[in-house]
Amino acid sequence: METKLILSTFMILMAAAVSNLIAQGFKKIAPTYINLLMGLLVGLLPLTNATVASFNNEIFMTAIIAPLLFFEGQNTRVLIVRRKRRLIIGTAVGLAVAIAAVVGFAVHTLGQVAWPLALIMVAISAPTDATALDSVTGGRLLPAHVGTVLRMEALFNDATGLIILQAGVLWYTSGQLALGKNLMAFLWSAGGGLVFGAGLAFGLMILRQWLLRSRWNFASSQIIIYLMTPIVIYLLAEEWSLSGIIAVVSAGLVYNGEAQRSRFSNPRQFHLSVQLINFGSEILNSFVFVILGILLARIMTGFQVGTGQHWFWLGVLVYTLAWGLRYGYARLIHLNQHEALIFALGGVHGTVTLALALSVGVLTTSDNQLVLLVETVVIILSMLVPTLVLPRLLPAALTAKQLSPKLATMRQAMVAAGLAQLEQLTLTPAVKASVTYDLRDQLRQNRLRSFLQQWRQQSWEPVQFNGDEALQERRALMQAFDAERQYLYNLALEHRFEPKVIYDLYSEILLAESLVLDPANQPE
Incomplete structure (x- = not known):
């Protein structure tokens, strides 16, 4: 198993490296799309596909998504989160719940899908992806306010999607929807994750700052502690049934202020940290989209005709209705028509959505394949439509x-x-x-x-x-x-x-x- 994991990591890293090199020759195409196509190629070729191990959701979330969201949080000022806390709650919680209820009802009614399965299907597509958003703008400039709202939504709505998904799974297995229990689970998961992540990060920050100002400081040890922080926080939070995602985001927010006020204490060490963060973010982003391509290839090649022929239209239905609700919500929070259209198109889905779909192990074989195919359609549409439309709506940035x-x-x-x-x-x-x-x-x-x-x-x-x-x-x-x-x-x-x-x-x-x-x- 260890050898297979090492070979898989090596293959994906090489695919990411080669695709990034190729992307330098196609400046009009976002590098993430080149990563995605390379992943599709790896997944479609029997020789390379056999080298990559089966997807492991726990490893993926712990080793890749947690550090990525931690870095995203660190690039976000706490002051912005404080000022926009109501908007964040409305977007990351209210909008996600509304989409789950309305789109779930439509999938159940129009698609003739059982209620629990419809809720699972819609909950999986709730998390949006800030990284994927950057790939669909076509090098154009997002309006500052809209871009901030979209990024805040992507940072915090994963927890909402997870709780709704847990509610759907419980409903699917037990036949009962316990709203009160799920509400308490959400408050414990999101609120507890926020407090736990910020608190532990603050304690680690004090420790590292004390070391920095003492004779015990050693740069490599400091860097190791820093890089391990999101992984440790995520694992501990998940162990205590808290939202590991919210925990690592809040930890990153704490570290944003630290970076601003301690950069000259040891400039060489700080510069090394910045370079490692930038390098890690680039590699992990490429890694994510190569994995997405591999997973999409495996899902499509594993498709069985007997699963049912309405999965494509279900995917179109989920994406279209969610887009409409996003547009309506944007108008409700006083975005103008142009900004509302951009916000609606900015709800891009990526690997986290597919990871959630692959993490549901209680579904029957036919239901599982239906969910995977529907989420595949949603992901592709959420990336393809804005790629074609947003460049016509946004001003061009200097290339x-x-x-x-x-x-x-x-x-x-x-x-x-x-x-x-x-x-x-x-x-x-x-x-x-x-x-x-x-x-x-x-x-x-x-x-x-x-x-x-x-x-x-x-x-x-x-x-x-x-x-x-x-x-x-x-x-x-x-x-x-x-x-x-x-x-x-x-x-x-x-x-x-x-x-x-x-x-x-x-x-x-x-x-x-x-x-x-x-x-x-x-x-x-």
Whole structure:
């Protein structure tokens, strides 16, 4: 089992890596769609599909979804949650319950589906996916208010869907719908998860901050404690019948304030944490959509004709009615017609929905396959429809292709400023050649032949600078970087270019300079 799990992880990671590389050649297509298609390919090919183990809901939620939601929570300010708490409750709880009741009734009445199964079907499609939302906007800009509401909904409505699903499962197995019991379960799960996650995160934050300010601080240990936090909180919360999802989100909210006020206590450690978070988020997001593709492929290839032919129309019914209710709710909270349409389309479903469908183990074989097929239709429609419609409703953001010419021009002028500064210095030929190569490497235009020549000299014929030349090299690089920063500063004062482009280049210079200055970055 352990070997199979390792092989599965390796296969999915490789699929994510390859699909992300391919996505660089198709800038008009969101990378998540490339991840999804790669997952479909892995799931459809017998050789690769056999390498991937069967889906394990507990591992998926613990090792992937919990850290992702924790990072999402950390990127959200607590002040925003406090200000919009009523809206969050209305959207994540009220809207989800309304959709469960109305759409469940329609599925029962029009689709001739038993009430408990209809409730299970609709509850599974309640959680929305903030990550999937980013993939369907087509690089367009969401209205700030609508984007905030959609993200808050995606962070907090998973618990509502889980409780409604538990109610449907209990109804399915016992034949009784205990509303009072389910209401108390919801309050315990959501409220308890919120308090537990925030409380435990606060305690761990105090511990880490004390360590940071003591002689016991050790960066790698701190990072391990931090990265394990969402997994530990999720497992403990679930063990006590609390919402692990709400717990990790609230933990992330606590850590948002910590990150803002302790970043300069140990800048190297903080920078490492930020890079690990960004790297982890990118990998996990790609991982999720590759898994989604594999699961969709397996569901569709495992379809049996005897299951029934109305599953497609049930999926269309669930998605369409939920869309209508979302639009009506948006109008109710005073969004204008344009914003309401965007909000309705923004209810995108992803892997969490499919994970919930796969987690229900009490259904008969035919009911289980019906639920899986319906949820597959809902997921595909919730991603496909906004992908086609939202780009027509949203203003275009500056794309990498549009920024590329400006960025290239600025980078050329920036390096030229550094090289001009280099000409004013008195350097030995060897030092000047070395620094010139390093500065030109910022343009990423040094040919492979040139790199291999430098690599050979460094590896086999190392040019050992004496003490004076080593000092010359460092000072030359410092003065060249200073000239490059001054060029960018003057450019920013002219207000002719987007600040983000200038800040990105400025940050690159600072990082390059840290490689020159920081002893920890110096090779042996």
